Amino acid sequence: MIPVMKPWLGPEEAEAAAEAVASGWVAQGPRVAEFERAFARVIDCHEAIAVSSCTTALHLALVLAGVRAGDEVIVPSLSFIATANAARYVGATPVFADVDLRTQNLTAASIEGSLSPATRAVILVHQAGVPADVDAVRELASAREIAVIEDAACAIGSTYHGRMVAADATLATFSFHPRKLVTTGEGGMLTCSTAEHAQRARRLREHGMSMSAADRHLSDAPVIERYLETGYNYRMTDIQAAVGLVQLGRLDELVARRRSLAARYTEAMSDLEVVVASDPPYGTTNFQSYWMLLPPDAPIGRDELLAALHCDGISARRGIMAAHLEPAYTAEPAPRLPVTERLTKDSLILPLYHDLTHRDQDRVIASIRRHLGADRD
Secondary structure, X not given: OEOOOOXXXXXXXXXXXXXXXXXXXOOOOHHHHHHHHHHHHHHOOOEEEEEOOHHXXXXXXXXXXXOOOOOEEEEEOEOOOHHHHHHHHOOOEEEEEOOOOOOOOOOHHHHHOOOOOOEEEEEEEXXXXXXXXXXXXXXXXXXXXXXXXXXXXXXXXXXXXXXXXXXXXXXXXXXXXXOOOOOOOOOEEEEEOOHHHHHHHHHHOEOOEOOOHHHHHHOOOOOXXXXXXXXXXXXXXXXXXXXXXXXXXXXXXXXXHHHHHHHHHHHHOOOOOOEEOXXXXXXXXXXXXXXXXXXXXXXXXXXXXXXXXXXXXXXXXXXXXXXXXXXXXXOOOOOOOHHHHHHHHHEEEEOXXXXXXXXXXXXXXXXXXXXXXXXXX
């Protein structure tokens, strides 16, 4: 069975993790701090704060943005449900907006139609690694004093106007889940544009303590810490950070390989009437996922195609979920999101990972073309 994805891990990651264990410092410590510095250099951002997941990073970002009960946060329904859930964590209401068909991202126009006097923030997702048009959204939001939080969970290594995605974001979040290019097993990163936000985020991730456990341990005098506000346990471990440091060094090679494999998919299916993941005019995608949207008159439905691929020994996945169609959100008034509903119904994600061979990729291509009737006389 050809998997839909597989992380690229080697003996270097195993050795780094073993060294962390042997050091005796396995909780949040010096390797986490080193990983944060290395990540900030790679992304070219001001501050990076390692946390336990991208979901917890989103929660902290909303707290830092001052979002609270009674506020509204505009989010894409077409995203992993954590994007919408994070708004609920702070007592706010997620308001779903539609997305662009070719990028699967929110646009300034779709956001504008969802604004209300209660709108306090927008979570702008760079879906599947395809960069969103951030400048247009920022222009819309800044005139209304609305915070823009970039959900770059899938977008490490993607670019926007020649810089890394979220390089200049006020607040942004990244994921290190195994389906992402850079993985630490579980884990995430919050990036900030100010030292004040970073200082508070580091405090909040560690129960609101005035001094971190690592700093207390390294102090040459007894320390009595204070708890300055209600915080959380959102820490990353040094074992994870050790793996992340190795993974971060692989980023350029990971992106180059995925872009090469994506180009083969696109060329092989250029004669099909399908929409596929691609670079927008203003940036490049890391192809965290390679998605394909079937036309309305396709000879086989998306779910049938997934089943047929499985029978051919190929593991594909449905496209991005639509949160507003899930039981957790269907009790609320249903928004009108025609593009989102088409994408979640008719799109699928094809196998794409660093070690995918051309031979296996050709199997995937041949199976898709056969089931879509592309190679019939």
